[in-house]
Amino acid sequence: MVATDRHRLRLPVAADVPSRRAQIVGGIAALVGLLVIVVGLPFGLLAAFGAPWPDSMPSGSLLSAEISAGTLFSILTAAVWLAWAHFVLCVAVEVWTERRARGLAPRIPGGAIGTQALARRLVAAVMVLTGSAATVSAASAAARPSADQQPHSSSVQSWSPPAAAGAEGTKDSTASGASSPAAPDQVAGQRKGRVTYYDVKPPHGRNYDTLWDIAERYLGDGLRYKEIYRLNKDQTQPDGQVMTRADLIHPGWVIQLPSDAKGPELKIVDYGRGEDDMAAVTREVTARPAAAQSEAGLHSDVAPQSDVEMDSAAAGRSGDDADTRATEPQTPSWAPVFGVAGGLLAASLLMRLRRRSASMSAAALWAGRADTEPDTHGAGSGVPMPVMALREEADEETALWVDRALRAWNPVNGTVPAPARCTLGTDGLVMAFAAAPETAVREGWTARQDGRVWVADRSAAFGWTAPSAPSPVPGLVALGRRDDGSLAMFDLEGVPGLVSIGGEPVSARAVALNMAVDVAIHPWADLTRVTLVGFADDLSALGHIRHVDDVERAIESLDNVASFQRSGCRRADATSARTARMLPQREQEWTFELVVCSAVPDPGAVKRLTDLAADTQVGVAVVVVGDCPDAAARFAMSAQNRMTSGVLGIDVEAQLLTTSAYRSLAGLFAEPKDPAASQLRLDEVARVLAAEVEADVDRADVVTTQININVLGPIEVQTDGEVEEGRRELLTEILVFAALHPGGVHPDRFGAAIWPRGVDPSTRDAALAEAKRWLGNGPDHEALFALRDGAWALDTDHVSVDWDGFRAALNRGATQPGGDTRLLQSALDLVRGPAWTGLPGRRYAWLAQESVETDMPLAVVLTARVVAESCAQGDDAVGARDALLRGLAMAPASEELWRAALRLASRFGGPNDTRTVADQMYAAIAEHGSPGGAAPQTDALVDELLPGYRSFAA
Helix, strand or coil: CCCCHHHHCCCCCCCCCCCHHHHHHHHHHHHHHHHHHHHHHHHHHHHHHCCCCCCCCCCHHHHCCCCCHHHHHHHHHHHHHHHHHHHHHHHHHHHHHHHCCCCCCCCCCCHHHCHHHHHHHHHHHHHHHHCCHHHHHHHHHHHCCCHHHCCCCCCCCCCCCCCCCHHHCCCCCCCCCCCCCCCCCCCCCCCCCEEEEEECCCCECCECCCHHHHHHHHHCCHHHHHHHHHHHCCCECCCCCECCCCCCCCCCCEEEECCCCCCCCEEEEECCCCHHHHHHHHHHHHCCCHHHHHHCCCCCCCCCCHHHHHHHHHHCCCCCCHHHCCCCCCCCCCCCCCCCCHHHHHHHHHHHHHHHHHCCCHHHHHHCCCCCCCCCCCCCCCCCCHHHHHHHHCCHHHHHHHHHHHHCCCHHHCCCCCCCEEEEECCEEEEECCCCCCCCCCCCEEEEHHHCEEEEECCCCCCCCCCCCCCCCCCEEEEEECCCCCEEEEEHHHCCCCEEEEECHHHHHHHHHHHHHHHHHCCCCCCEEEEEECCCCCCHHHCCEEEECCHHHHHHHHHHHHHHHHHHHHHHCCCCHHHHHCCCCCCCCCCEEEEEECCCCCHHHHHHHHHHHHCCCCCEEEEEECCCCCCCEEEEECCCCEEEECCCCEEEEECCCCHHHHHHHHHHCCCCCCCCHHHCCHHHHHHHHHHCCCCCCCCCCCCCCCEEEECCCCCEEECCCCCCHHHHHHHHHHHHHHHCCCCCECHHHHHHHHCCCCCCHHHHHHHHHHHHHHHCECCCCCECEEEECCEEEECCCCEEEHHHHHHHHHHHHHHCCCCCHHHHHHHHCCCCCCCCCCCCCCCCHHHHHCCHHHHHHHHHHHHHHHHHHHHHHCCCHHHHHHHHHHHHHHCCCCHHHHHHHHHHHHHHCCHHHHHHHHHHHHHHHHHHCCCCCCCHHHHHHHHHHCCCHHHHHC
16 A cells, blocks of 8 residues: 555655754753643633633523623633643543554544644654653764764675664564565665664555654654655665655655664664674685686586687787787676576586486487488578576576585484575685584584584585485575675575565566576476466476465465474474474485475465464475565565565675576476387488598598597597696587598587687687697698688598497397397497586587487487397396496496396396396486486386385385
């Protein structure tokens, strides 16, 4: 509800604040006036006209008697007595209200004639004399900023929930948590000391909150409304509106008050406990030199500069080839597809996509394979595909490091509480707690600020963390990027109530969807389930996400989870679900539930969701799109995609998952069709793959040379040339791309593939020339990598590529009548491990446009299966086993091969051998395969070969 014009007029247009002398003079005059009216007037009336009541009981004849001048005068005297009595009542009510700081006094019937307004002014003026000097001192000091209002630079604050004021009588009214306003005056994260906030209340009858009333109530002087306005002017409020006028505020707004505000219903946040030292800790961990920003794992929305800057540095080195080095170019800007802080999200999505593909059959991989190779001689469109954007933006190394760092919070010495603040920088992770944890700091972490701040340096290895170590903060999500480049993260589970995202609705929705996807897939969560309420687009294909149209269905499901987890806490004698989740011996699995509502539910549903989220024995978090005044944490989104919360000290460029981004994810993770394996023949695959080898496919084995480029496992470039270690990753990627396109690659195509965000031609050519020098010359003294006929190509007569050898051997072995098992086995001998894993961050994005990432596992899996079947038919159990092991080395989660291994163990071994294979299979699927677990046909085969195995394992 908004304030009406009538109530806007209640705010006076005041000039300067009166001086102390003027206030004293006015107070004395008001006191004299009150004494004259309250005491002098009745004495004067009594002396002049006597008592207002008659000397005897009036008779009925009085009504018919003629009205004389005396009678009329008596009536007027009685009216004056009534007006005096009404004024005295108004004075008493105003004094009572002022003494209790209750704001405006209740309206007295008949007060509209002016008696209550006069009483209010006189009483307010007298209170200046009877109140403490602090009120006037604060008013006179308003012209100079207080220490609490001075900004300071800090990325991470030591946040504590609102505390009671104690001696001042301030009461904490946020039983469920702190409401979070937009950042007033200074940006959030730059406050210092104790900061006071007030939630604007809904209207009570005809009374509305105004800045004048708030100033009167909590500062003792309505004229100080200007101070409040200055603190909150132009700040985005939780409902997305901005305070631009002092005479118009809305219910639900959260405004900052001057530091001397006192009274009930205020929220006080103390930013001052060791804050300067805290800022120093954060700068120490998150600081990164400008020259190193390009190599940081955390990506920004500017064009990548890593290779550009390094090429530029190379250009400045002296040497014979200095003239081939390029100067630093101006590369174009390319906004990230998956958000300004999307490096972690993209990494999680890419890992999920890889695991999903790892469990697919060869036939399913072949069915989804691209029909044609991209044009290797063209320049490329420069428009990122979804998978290409994932690869280019993903920061897997950082995501996995964060996972290990958090899982190091092992529960041996007690549970670590929920962090109040988290910052991730290029050099480490900073966790701030509301109070120092009552447990020892974990290995790899360092305690600062009396234990309230834990810091993990990026160099920490965290070797303790086993895959079975529980995740302590499954609800930790990235909110966005701070101005210093670090990421602000937030633990949704630690909020004792709802989280609301108000303000600009499209951006708020995008933030909520990002939180949902983040919780569903990030590696530092074990068992999560996300429920999207009222969202149209289906993201269930990502896993752990479900859609419902009615919030009641979501609440019903949460009630069941709550009952289960509460009973689990009682059995474990744990005070919270977080503690029970971290116990070494857990009797049950603890799911973290996140509910994301596309709009604020009705009050009844809000109350039920708040109770569930505030229950520490239930692992539940609730996020709603839209401002909810009852939320424990309130964020505001601006039209510029800034996400702010004053109480929480958050002011970031928000991490968004736009409509186009999550719709592309829905298509990318759509359930594929799984054709029957019998529809795919090895000879068919061999012919297609051999036809794509633009070298001589009649070779039965890899040519033996001193220069080898190996991709059937960890990527290797074996050459005697020397290269700077900092350049190795870039030059390796260039040579691998050339090896996969033996027909040659146009320079423009190299630029589009290796530098997808754009590169200056001189930088590109300098890098290609450097790769040429690294590879060196062949026996004929000709360059092994050179520009020939307008395309860069390898000398395939003197450079061997294991993938070419595999395809050549596969083609000859599969297409001969009856097949040649020896040749197929020689092809499998080239496999050294999983392909395209452990790639450096922000490289090999071009794999999204190639079929080779699919071709390798499907060809190896299909070849291993055919060889194993052939060996098994000849009773060669060892040969069959070796073939399957080679295939599993490439695709460790291939259920197709694992099912063949189960059948092999059952045929040539016994129940114990079969059980061992089943144990290894389920462990491999859990580590590398689909997050949904084994496929139904795999479980069915286990039930057939090992009755009761799965029940016993469960």
